[in-house]
Amino acid sequence: MQPQSSVFGGAATSLALRYTGKPVSGWGGLVAVMRYLERRGVRRVLEGALPDGRTSPNQIPVVDLVLAFLAGVLTGSRRFAHVERLRSDEVVRTILGLARMPSAMTLTRYFGGFVRSQVEHLSATLGQFVFAQLKRPALGATLDLDSTVFERYGHQEGSLKGYNPRKHGRPSHHPLLAILAEAKLVLHAWLRSGNTASARGVKAFLAETLARVPTDFRFYAVRADSGFFPARISRGFGATRATLRDRGADESAAAPSRGRNSPVATLRRRPGSGRD
Numbered sequence: 001m002q003p004q005s006s007v008f009g010g011a012a013t014s015l016a017l018r019y020t021g022k023p024v025s026g027w028g029g030l031v032a033v034m035r036y037l038e039r040r041g042v043r044r045v046l047e048g049a050l051p052d053g054r055t056s057p058n059q060i061p062v063v064d065l066v067l068a069f070l071a072g073v074l075t076g077s078r079r080f081a082h083v084e085r086l087r088s089d090e091v092v093r094t095i096l097g098l099a100r101m102p103s104a105m106t107l108t109r110y111f112g113g114f115v116r117s118q119v120e121h122l123s124a125t126l127g128q129f130v131f132a133q134l135k136r137p138a139l140g141a142t143l144d145l146d147s148t149v150f151e152r153y154g155h156q157e158g159s160l161k162g163y164n165p166r167k168h169g170r171p172s173h174h175p176l177l178a179i180l181a182e183a184k185l186v187l188h189a190w191l192r193s194g195n196t197a198s199a200r201g202v203k204a205f206l207a208e209t210l211a212r213v214p215t216d217f218r219f220y221a222v223r224a225d226s227g228f229f230p231a232r233i234s235r236g237f238g239a240t241r242a243t244l245r246d247r248g249a250d251e252s253a254a255a256p257s258r259g260r261n262s263p264v265a266t267l268r269r270r271p272g273s274g275r276d
Helices: 030-040 042-049 062-074 080-087 090-096 104-112 116-133 202-211 239-246
Strands: 141-147 176-180 185-190 219-225 268-270
Touching (some): 042 116, 176 202
Parallel strands (some): 141 219
Antiparallel strands (some): 141 176
């Protein structure tokens, strides 16, 4: 009779099972994330950015709510209800530095109470914080304008039938995005109905995007694909032209080249049909 062997190639041995009173978790990697956030001062930034009009004596601090929500996202949560799986994880609660974990209902109540002015304040505060962390390119940053299509299932507000390369005839949203190419950062976004053209509202969107950027932040170029170049758009940037030039970028489609090291560049057409 041949002796039994283990999958590791040696003689089979018995495995000892032991129990410990110490808490364990499969999400120990959150330690590195939280240390990074603490080093960057994210908790302090959130304290000044998040609104809090609650009066309950048993409330959880708003920063703790957001950190618990962030932990849920980082551990794969796709809806608020998934945060419940972390409530009984003592290790995660200790890593986050929370006295207690919020429920999914607590999170939905808090975020559901946001009004537009609070959202704008939060966005502006976090934007200033992010720009302070960015390494600025020597010649200036490149700003990409683009759009994409999100197909929808159900009856979400603003979801209408429009151009949809994946699900023809399916209601969708058609967001407009402004992205810092070097930092891979979404600088600004508008959620638009699915029947909206790529260039719809791009002038106002670009002006609003530039208003979110520090005045000393320079742009080298603004890029967009052919969907953003109808005649009325390429001729009509208006006041935005002066703003771009003040920041070191030129949006004119016919501007002459000024050399490789020039801080002024043209608005370049990217190849494509303007449909994503």
